[in-house]
Amino acid sequence: xxxxxxxxxxxxxxxxxxxxxxxxxxxxxxxxxxxxxxxxxxxxxxxxxxxxxxxxxxxxxxxxxxxxxxxxxxxxxxxxxxxxxxxxxxxxxxxxxxxxxxxxxxxxxxxxxxxxxxxxxxxxxxxxxxxxxxxxxxxxxxxxxxxxxxxxxxxxxxxxxxxxxxxxxxxxxxxxxxxxxxxxxxxxx
Numbered sequence: 001x002x003x004x005x006x007x008x009x010x011x012x013x014x015x016x017x018x019x020x021x022x023x024x025x026x027x028x029x030x031x032x033x034x035x036x037x038x039x040x041x042x043x044x045x046x047x048x049x050x051x052x053x054x055x056x057x058x059x060x061x062x063x064x065x066x067x068x069x070x071x072x073x074x075x076x077x078x079x080x081x082x083x084x085x086x087x088x089x090x091x092x093x094x095x096x097x098x099x100x101x102x103x104x105x106x107x108x109x110x111x112x113x114x115x116x117x118x119x120x121x122x123x124x125x126x127x128x129x130x131x132x133x134x135x136x137x138x139x140x141x142x143x144x145x146x147x148x149x150x151x152x153x154x155x156x157x158x159x160x161x162x163x164x165x166x167x168x169x170x171x172x173x174x175x176x177x178x179x180x181x182x183x184x185x186x187x188x189x
Contacts, residue, residue: 014079015045024167046079068102078110109157114138
């Protein structure tokens with residue numbers, strides 16, 4: 001059965017941290033749905049690049065698809081003020097907590113582990129990484145100065161320059177080591 005992954009975009013998201021995982025996961029045959037947390041599907045990133053989402057978080061709620069049973073995993077990019085905007089979205093936070101409680105893959109990169117996941121309690125007792133310096137805001141976990149950290153069902157990445165490593169890690173989780181290796185070779189990594 002094909003894996004299904006959801007990603008949320010908030011105004012001010014870091015573009016490379018969104019597009020790279022979406023692209024790599026889709027190349028590996030994983031269904032990725034992009035959901036805007038805003039009322040509009042067009043979401044502007046931190047560097048004024050606008051991405052068209054597939055749906056909105058409100059539409060997912062209305063169609064009863066915003067539940068852990070509908071998805072295999074979820075990831076969010078960082079960026080500022082994107083991570084702060086994401087943290088202000090109660091529906092996204094509740095969905096992340098439900099996914100975590102169900103043991104599904106929950107992932108975040110750059111500022112989002114510290115700004116979005118930490119206040120939800122999702123770093124409690126976990127090893128994680130985030131953009132260097134942001135870890136001071138993340139209480140409850142153990143920060144590692146790594147590109148990508150996997151601790152159980154939690155996957156975190158450190159920043160824009162590590163978006164490829166983060167994406168390949170997600171491909172390995174959802175599609176297996178061979179798929180990650182094949183993708184890495186075809187992408188000349």
